[in-house]
Amino acid sequence: MPQPLPFVPAALLNVAALKASCAGCSMHQLCLPMGLDSDDISRLDSIIGKRRRLARDERLYQMDEPFRNLYAIRFGHFKTYQVNAGGEQQITGFQMAGELLGMDAISGDRHHCDAVALEDSEVCEIPFARLEELFGEVPTLLRHFHRIMSQEITREQNVMLLLGNMRAEQRFAVFLVNLSARYAARGYSASSFQLRMSREDIGNYLGLTIESISRLLSRFKKQGWISVDKRELTLLNPAMLKALAAGTEQCSPMA
Amino acid sequence: MPQPLPFVPAALLNVAALKASCAGCSMHQLCLPMGLDSDDISRLDSIIGKRRRLARDERLYQMDEPFRNLYAIRFGHFKTYQVNAGGEQQITGFQMAGELLGMDAISGDRHHCDAVALEDSEVCEIPFARLEELFGEVPTLLRHFHRIMSQEITREQNVMLLLGNMRAEQRFAVFLVNLSARYAARGYSASSFQLRMSREDIGNYLGLTIESISRLLSRFKKQGWISVDKRELTLLNPAMLKALAAGTEQCSPMA
DNA sequence: CGAATGTTTGATAGGCTTCAAGTGGGGTGG
DNA sequence: CCACCCCACTTGAAGCCTATCAAACATTCG
Numbered sequence: 001m002p003q004p005l006p007f008v009p010a011a012l013l014n015v016a017a018l019k020a021s022c023a024g025c026s027m028h029q030l031c032l033p034m035g036l037d038s039d040d041i042s043r044l045d046s047i048i049g050k051r052r053r054l055a056r057d058e059r060l061y062q063m064d065e066p067f068r069n070l071y072a073i074r075f076g077h078f079k080t081y082q083v084n085a086g087g088e089q090q091i092t093g094f095q096m097a098g099e100l101l102g103m104d105a106i107s108g109d110r111h112h113c114d115a116v117a118l119e120d121s122e123v124c125e126i127p128f129a130r131l132e133e134l135f136g137e138v139p140t141l142l143r144h145f146h147r148i149m150s151q152e153i154t155r156e157q158n159v160m161l162l163l164g165n166m167r168a169e170q171r172f173a174v175f176l177v178n179l180s181a182r183y184a185a186r187g188y189s190a191s192s193f194q195l196r197m198s199r200e201d202i203g204n205y206l207g208l209t210i211e212s213i214s215r216l217l218s219r220f221k222k223q224g225w226i227s228v229d230k231r232e233l234t235l236l237n238p239a240m241l242k243a244l245a246a247g248t249e250q251c252s253p254m255a
Numbered sequence: 256m257p258q259p260l261p262f263v264p265a266a267l268l269n270v271a272a273l274k275a276s277c278a279g280c281s282m283h284q285l286c287l288p289m290g291l292d293s294d295d296i297s298r299l300d301s302i303i304g305k306r307r308r309l310a311r312d313e314r315l316y317q318m319d320e321p322f323r324n325l326y327a328i329r330f331g332h333f334k335t336y337q338v339n340a341g342g343e344q345q346i347t348g349f350q351m352a353g354e355l356l357g358m359d360a361i362s363g364d365r366h367h368c369d370a371v372a373l374e375d376s377e378v379c380e381i382p383f384a385r386l387e388e389l390f391g392e393v394p395t396l397l398r399h400f401h402r403i404m405s406q407e408i409t410r411e412q413n414v415m416l417l418l419g420n421m422r423a424e425q426r427f428a429v430f431l432v433n434l435s436a437r438y439a440a441r442g443y444s445a446s447s448f449q450l451r452m453s454r455e456d457i458g459n460y461l462g463l464t465i466e467s468i469s470r471l472l473s474r475f476k477k478q479g480w481i482s483v484d485k486r487e488l489t490l491l492n493p494a495m496l497k498a499l500a501a502g503t504e505q506c507s508p509m510a
Numbered sequence: 511c512g513a514a515t516g517t518t519t520g521a522t523a524g525g526c527t528t529c530a531a532g533t534g535g536g537g538t539g540g
Numbered sequence: 541c542c543a544c545c546c547c548a549c550t551t552g553a554a555g556c557c558t559a560t561c562a563a564a565c566a567t568t569c570g
Contacts, residue, residue, distance in 0.1 A: 082416050086502030090416040104412060106405035112412065132398065136391055143387065149404045150361035156411035157359060157367065161337050161345040163418035164462035168558070199517065207419035209559060214518055230517090230567090247341030423526070454549065464527060469550050485535085485549090511570105518565070527557090533550070540543085 021045045030098030030185065031072050032126070032144065040138045047134055049125035054117040060101065062114050067105035069125045073097050076121020077196040080113045081204070091205040093155070094118070094197060096182060102128075103149055118196040163207045166247075171206045172216045173244035176226070180235060191238060195231040276300045285353030285440065286327050287381070287399065295393045302389055304380035309372040315356065317369050322360035324380045328352050331376020332451040335368045336459070346460040348410070349373070349452060351437060357383075358404055373451040418462045421502075426461045427471045428499035431481070435490060446493060450486040 022033040022041050033041050049069065054060060060071060063083065073095055080101065081091040092113055095101055104112040106128070135142040162171050184190035195202070203213040220226045225237040235241060243249035277288040277296050288296050304324065309315060315326060318338065328350055335356065336346040347368055350356055359367040361383070390397040417426050439445035450457070458468045475481045480492040490496060498504035 082412055084416060084420070084502060088416075088420050088502065090419045092412045092415055103405055104408045107402045107409060108405075112409045132394070132401075135397065136394065139387070139391065142390065142397075146387075146404075147362045149401070149408070150358055150363075152408055153359045153404070153411065154362060154367045156408065156415065157337055157345075157347045159415055160347055160411065160418060161339060161343075163415060164345045164459070165339070165343050204419070210517080211519085211560085212558065215558095218518075247339060247343065465549080466528085466551085467526065470526095473550075514567100514569085516565105516567075519563090521560100521562085523558105523560075525557095525559090526555105528555075529553085531550105531552080533548105535548090536546090538543100538545085540541105 027098035034144055036140055043138060047130040049127050051122055051124055053122045056117055056119050058117050060115040061111045063111055065111045067109050067111055069127055071101040071123040072126060073099050074122040074124060077118040078115050079118055079201060080115045082113045091201055100148055103152055168208055168212055170244055173241045175206060177241055177245045192234045195233055282353035289399055291395055298393060302385040304382050306377055306379055308377050311372055311374050313372050315370040316366045318366055320366045322364050322366055324382055326356040326378040327381060328354050329377040329379060332373040333370050334373055334452060334456060335370045337368045346456055355403055358407055423463055423467055425499055428496045430461060432496055432500045447489045450488055
């Protein structure tokens with residue numbers, strides 16, 4: 001089921017030309033065109049390749065595939081994961097509308113992980129070679145691109161902190177609070193949203209098992225901090241969850 | 256004690272002008288100027304700020320400090336770490352000569368972690384604003400910079416895999432093999448080197464305790480895979496360590 | 511309706527942490 | 541010069557958090 005695009009006047013969505021451009025995309029305030037004037041946006045538009053729709057579980061790219069494009073998510077959700085020699089996989093992130101996929105492929109000219117749609121989704125193909133050409137003409141774009149890459153670095157550092165130092169309860173609270181903030185930034189409810197990923201995916205991302213995630217959900221529910229029905233989630237006590245995430249509030253045992 | 260600079264003809268080192276330039280730096284094949292012709296290297300030289308020496312345990316920058324410069328390590332070693340609200344710290348990386356510090360600060364205009372010298376070290380200050388100007392004139396430099404940032408992203412993804420999926424033994428093997436490869440790339444011995452960081456730092460980085468690191472060192476020594484004397488380390492069975500790191504070889508219990 | 515998949519819950523086990531004590535080297539001050 | 545102390549490290553014992561194993565339950569889809 002495709003995601004609704006909130007906060008975009010219907011008039012804009014009805015104009016095909018605009019709809020197919022960055023200016024008309026509901027995500028342009030969060031995505032690559034952030035901060036560009038309309039002139040520069042149209043320059044960016046001119047290099048954007050075709051849009052690509054993916055069904056749930058469809059793969060956008062695969063590890064070791066040659067790198068040609070970055071991808072901006074128009075709507076939908078993705079996960080990215082690595083597979084090591086032993087066949088174990090580690091999910092390195094969940095991405096949503098307005099976020100950029102593929103930056104880890106720049107250094108080696110081939111993709112370093114797999115990207116898979118968690119639901120029916122659509123991305124903009126951004127040919128990286130042409131983007132590089134554009135950097136010379138649009139310094140604002142270049143600076144914003146650097147910020148995006150840097151942000152990805154800090155995001156991963158935060159995950160390292162999570163995986164290296166936190167107990168299961170805190171990890172899970174961080175995960176929920178993070179999702180909440182990102183939905184809020186997109187104009188969705190901060191307290192009520194749908195988990196697009198399976199319990200197994202969450203566990204893999206957080207360095208825990210599916211059973212642990214299930215138990216955490218049950219415990220948080222029993223404490224009255226959240227309510228869950230399948231993948232429909234509501235944060236009933238965001239303050240407590242934030243305190244848990246920050247480490248202000250103590251961890252209680254899993255039993 | 257300052258590190259020796261290997262593989263640089265003494266003639267070069269004796270010319271002060273060259274010594275102070277990227278062209279004369281033993282790390283220019285690994286560092287920012289990689290792949291630049293001599294013309295572009297001198298352009299890069301012209302924007303490089305002052306060199307800065309740091310004593311062991313001295314801090315290069317601190318979290319939340321305003322971001323002005325990237326730093327290229329000329330010699331020595333650093334660690335970078337985050338501190339969360341609860342005061343817990345997580346080391347996000349160990350950096351050595353030829354590597355770049357501070358890229359995580361671009362997105363927020365302030366440093367996202369602390370950087371501390373593990374021994375007497377020297378860095379080149381690279382004013383980021385001037386570097387950005389130079390990007391417009393030297394596309395090769397820009398492309399290499401993107402590769403460096405992307406490489407940092409993939410490095411962190413590998414750490415996420417390590418922290419999320421691996422047992423203590425495998426983590427430690429990955430750590431040793433990684434150090435070995437980086438020293439080899441710098442012309443040092445791949446099998447024999449000094450650990451510049453404390454056991455506690457290693458443990459913090461790998462998501463383990465100092466006691467676990469100590470036990471791992473003892474076990475690896477007992478197995479004949481390494482020899483250790485204080486911080487002097489020799490890999491006696493690199494193949495086994497690589498197999499452990501890859502997950503090909505099974506983990507044995509810690510007892 | 512039945513098989514397959516995803517999830518929940520319980521019992522047990524194990525790997526690593528925590529707590530504790532001891533070792534050893536380097537530096538300092540007498 | 542040497543005794544002392546401090547710090548980093550090592551080693552042992554016990555406990556806990558989470559994984560693993562197992563089974564039941566729910567849901568989806570053919």
